[in-house]
Amino acid sequence: MADVVTAKRGKALRRGAAIGALVSASVLAAAGCGPEGSQGAGGSGGPGVHSPAATGRKAPMALPAPTGRYPVGTVSRHLVDRQRRDPWVAERPHRELMVSVRYPAQAGAGRYPRAPQLLPDEAAGFDRMNSFSEFVHPGKVAWGATRTYAHEGAPVVRHRGRLPVVLYSPGGGDPRSFGSTLCDELASRGYVVVTVDHTYEAPAVRFPDGRVARSVMPQEAARAQKARRMPELLKKLAAVRVADTRFVLDRLATPGAGSALPDGLRRAVDPDAVGMFGQSAGGFTAAQTMHDDRRIKAAVNMDGVMGYTQRDDDPSNPSTVGTDGVDRPLLLMGKEGDTHRTMPSWGAAWAHSTGWHRDLTLRGGEHAGYTDAQALIPQVARQLGLPAKDVGAMIGTVAPERAIGAQRAYVTAFFDRWLRGRDSGLLDGPSVRRPEVRFVP
Template identity: 35%
Template sequence: PATPYLTTEEARLLLDFQVPGGNVPSEAATGLHPWARTDARPASGRFPLVVLSPGFTLPRATLTGLAEDLASRGYVVAAVDHTYETSGTTFPDGRTLTCAICRDPAPDTFAAVPPSRAKDISFVLDRLTGPRPAWPYAHMIDRDRIGMAGHSIGGNSAAGTMAADQRIRAGVNMDGKFFDPFPAGGLGGRPFLMLGTQSVHNPSGWDTSWNDAWARMDGWKRWLSVTGSDHGSFTDGPLIGARAGLPDPEATLAPLRAEKITRAYVGAFFDLHLKGIPQRLLDRPSAAYPEVVFQQP
């Protein structure tokens, strides 16, 4: 059977949070059909692990398209829900916990989120790669090849988690402001990719935290901006919105095109840094993806 995209309650809470009073039916989210399947037989061998962290208030399911693409490339993928930071998280016993800080976060909340998520991710790594792993197929994971990507504050958290946990060898920030500043001492030469909106995340954009982060990066680095995208374009959110009849007025880039770009560049980044496969796509602009601008602050 197909893996459920979201439980009915998760979908209801997500849509109610994103469109208050819109009475959008939960089927707009639950009706999506991912390629993933439950109880699929894993391939033999050992594979790199990529951990995914969603944006603030968003469930991990909004990164399903990217997760599936990475899995198809030969990665073990662990998408993490950060309980009490998402509109709704359903546990295996059927309980659904809602967000405790989403509606009216205190001014210092956003800076506190990435360090908290770093602890979440380190816990997940312990449970996946420790001496008594929680996952029966943990033997598939190559512990020396672990990466992390996140959207929005999840992207900010990727940098903070790398600073706190040396097991993570490469990181990606997808359109996330650095509420928690990029580590002043860098990341020990480990690679980092920033992939964001052209309107905001260019060297002259209003989010100057990327300029500060760029100056602090001490390893392989790229700053890529996507023309026509908006904040949600690096997730499955626009696909859900389109199904609900709620097109995104701020993005001119079609949802499927945005997802294709995200998959191509994030996948190329991890193929280069976790598999050692050269990637011309990351060296220069590509005619196949003219929307992608290489920034050189």
């Protein structure tokens, strides 16, 4: 999630994208450890929360429709890792995950209901714990009213050949569905996309039997902060995320009820064409998992610091993806100011990587703009009367439609090139059609 530390608080910390973003903003605030005694998602205020014109209306918000040739279908799967106790809640004997699968569907998918972005319990958890609480109070936004463009249970498209697979890991403290814009886009272009909730880190995860696993990160962050052991917590977060992802990879090929994919879809995918992407901590997770597991053929890191510190100008506690680099394609996509020349963890991975790699900057972009916030926050701002400077602090100053279009274009081009062998040339250099994207040499 975005690390919203504004100039109003006088902080010189980089507003980047460490795996520690979740403990440096929303979670620390919820734990009572935020900067200058700030209150978290359950607090009662603070400077710059919203303008006096705020109305408090909770109207539904809309995500942009995907542009690919296929309608999108979706199913959710409950996965249980019986070889691993839950690392966050000791009394849970097994690690349980919820994943959602997006896929290209047959014509007529519109007969099936569009999936909500968040279930009610998940929306309530996100309302309490997100990095926008400095600007938007809890209860002001109908987070659970948004529908994705994925149709629940729609039949898989009939196709020639096998479909490539892409995994998505969300930002720290975000739900798996907060990347729905890009996930729906990739599915509409013929990819099977598996999104992963990292249980007890995400604000709330609802299981099919009605249980809701709520985040324990505020307590974990408070303990780590008090003991001055934050790097250890960040290392554990990264290790848990990578283990979750590798377990999901195992379950892509598993038959029956324990599979991450329904039988018809499992037989349709290409197990040798698997990529991964994510935002913030999810971007680090994608790069680190590719380093650790050769089943990942290509990865996109969207503004995620690749080290175990809360500040990327602190080079201590580096990750192995930084010290070793990777030998497969890696795309770095940063907000304004975040490049391999300015961020030590990116610079280390860049210097040590022998595989194809590119570094793109979204001019005028902000950290959370690589999530569904890019589409939703302008609608929130209109409802609540937020000033432009607050919107800019959350998602940047680039026009949202330009930002979304650029992310769709470059992420799709990357996976098309490395998972399908279809090279559009978009990644070879700057494009006059995409002036908001800068290639960093």
